[in-house]
Amino acid sequence: MGSKIKRIAVFTSGGDSPGMNAAVRSVVRTCAFLKVDCLAVYRGYQGMIEGDFVTMDARSVNNIINKGGTILKSARCDDFRTKEGRKMAYDQLIKAGIDAFVVIGGDGSFRGALKFNEEYNFPIIGIPGTIDNDIFGTRYTLGFDTALNTVVEAIDKIRDTASSHNRLFFVEVMGRDVGHIALNAGVGAGAEEVLIPELDLGLERLLDSLKRSKKSGKSSSIVVVAEGDKIGKNVFELKEYVEEHLPIYDVRVSVLGHMQRGGAPSAFDRVLASRMGVKAVEAILEGKSNLMVGIMDSKITLYPIDEAIMGHTKIDKELIRVSDIMST
């Protein structure tokens, strides 16, 4: 390919997500295939500042495609937010002869990469790794599909006990700013209601909906609540509120927490990660920078990172309608 780029670094940063290892593997193997040196950076920007690098070859990434978490570790690094910290990172990259990097992470990690590029004109390409699916320019982020399947499986199990005891469960799922996991899991697991940050359902509507649910003959109910929901009450307060206003309900709460970020990636995420890693290395070798690899209409695409991190992706209104119809 006659590129000036001879050595590429890859790292994972911010919140981990299933599929990150598959993406690392893909970047490393694509470098090996195209005969470009590849170095891994441990612990994201923190490791970059400390020069925590290791040379990777095709065999360094054996047997990781199926593993959750990230073998490169991830970190949140306050020093990288400072000019001095980024200068230290730059010096380490130059010392190691690195010409470009691929960052696998969320919007914060991308923000850091853009800042770095702005200051040092250093080529950077992003791969979106977050279970939240909240990044523009890609229909799916790495890990969303796996997390969604994990949540649906967990709710199925909660449903078993809910229905045995005729109970109402509030199930809190991840999604600090967006309700993609909550809404999709709600539809996939047949929840009666879904509370998401994008929609303020309101406490009155929630009570009405639960009353209707009872009247229609349902013996148990599941309400999926995104952690960033704006109803004004957390799941435990919701339980108390419903028990006070609808004493017919025996209410329980289940907070799924970080189990949603773990586990073996789904086949979908493994394939997506493999495709994204190839595209990321090819883009760098073609002299591109400041782009994020995404998937749109089943095609792997490149999208400006500055646009990818502008706010959060919108919730699917049609899916909200489907969810409402299904809870009849």
Ligand code: ADP
């Ligand atoms: P995520 O990538 O999952 O959104 P964070 O928001 O925690 O996770 O970001 C990961 C890391 O990226 C931060 O710990 C920090 O080192 C770096 N970072 C985030 N925002 C910036 C910024 N505005 N400038 C420089 N570095 C940043």
Ligand code: F6P
């Ligand atoms: O990965 C995204 C996310 O799962 C959010 O939905 C959640 O609020 C956050 O990470 C929690 O991350 P941590 O516990 O690492 O701060």
